[in-house]
Amino acid sequence: MFALAADAPPATRVPSGAQVELETADCFSDQIRHSDDRLAAVDWEKINPATGPVFVEDAQPGDVLAVHVERIEVAGQGVMAVSDGFGVLAERFRGTEIRLVPIVGGQARIAEGVDVPVDPMIGVLGVAPAGAAVPTGTPGSHGGNMDTRLIAEGATVYLPVSVPGALLAVGDLHAAMGDGEICGTGVEVAGRVTLRVTVRRDLQIVNPVVETPKVVATVASASTLDEAATLATRDMADLLGTRLGLSSAAATVLMSAAGDLQVSQVVDPLKTARFALPKSVVSQYGRALL
Secondary structure, X not given: OOEEOOOOOOOEEEOOOOEEEEEEOOOOOOOOOOOOOOHHHOOHHHOOOEEEEEEEOXXXXXXXXXXXXXXXXXOOEEEEEEEOOEOXXXXXXXXXXXXXXXXXXXXXEEEOOEXXXXXXXXXXXXXXXXXXXXXXXXXXXXXXXXXXXXXEOOOEEEEEOOOOOOOEEEEEEEOOOOOEOOOOOOOEEOEEXXXXXXXXXXXXXXXXXXXXXXXXXXXXXXXXXXXXXXXXXXXXXXXXXXXXXXXXXXXXXXXXXXXXXXXXXXXXXOEEEEEEEEHHHHHHHOOOOO
């Protein structure tokens, strides 16, 4: 599927608490397989596919869907591209250069003799919005193409539910990706993800939240990075207020002393930022943030 939509027919239905396994194509819908393939031949109507949607029983508008990432398995070859059509440094290129990236022994070979560690993460993870359909390449309050490297094995993504069943979809895996995804691609790769989905009715959020073993991060997307950063910061302050009872002053002091305002991506139709707070600091308040 190439859009998250309230009227999308479910691919499968599962109860809250179920484990789900989904196979995904890479962001190019697996259209680039060989070094002589060219982006000019790519069908751009088939970019950023997501697998789904998964209808989660009992999920209703106003609930929160907790998506725990249990496992990410990636294929043995990824692909990257630089182009004058996308990326922060697009003006430095004429045309497009494609690089196939072998993945062997936990390493991704991005150039001859140059490897980077494989650190799989999910680029697209979202639920259907209540209004108009949103392309899978666009991030927002529903999740979608957040390209946030924290969404890896062991993470839990919390998404506000807007339609019955939530209609979860997942895709755009990366074998490796740096914060920002500055060229418009990480190591794009096909693969398989194992998730566990749970409906939560004790949380109230308006934008996605990501929890890892070490941090809780509020994630927000907007037309500019400044706007996204402000939204993510406000969301963290609100979460500290509603969940821990902190005043705005107490939350701001804590966040400024121990939190990190970070960039997720700057190349999608909307920019994405996150505010990450260490769980070791939050635990001193004696209550769980999520």
